[in-house]
Amino acid sequence: MTRWIMLAIGVVCAVIGAVWILQGVGVITGSFMTGQKLWFLIGLGAFLLGVVLLAATIRKPRRRVE
Numbered sequence: 001m002t003r004w005i006m007l008a009i010g011v012v013c014a015v016i017g018a019v020w021i022l023q024g025v026g027v028i029t030g031s032f033m034t035g036q037k038l039w040f041l042i043g044l045g046a047f048l049l050g051v052v053l054l055a056a057t058i059r060k061p062r063r064r065v066e
Contacts, residue, residue, distance in 0.1 A: 003057055012054030017047025 024040025033039040041048040 006009045006053055006057045010050045010057060012050070013046050014050030017045070017050055019043070021047060022056065 019028065020039050020043025022028045022043075023031055024036055024038070025045055026035040033055065046048065
């Protein structure tokens with residue numbers, strides 16, 4: 001996968017995970033996910049996946065073009 005695709009997937013996972021976490025704990029209301037522990041846990045997993053992808057993408061050394 002290219003760096004940009006991994007970076008984009010990482011950002012999307014982190015943002016969606018954060019929204020699901022906030023819905024799961026009841027901060028964001030108006031959804032069937034509000035106040036549900038399951039959505040907190042799913043959101044936590046998605047957020048952590050996003051953070052891992054971002055860290056792997058940022059730490060990966062760039063190839064030197066000569």
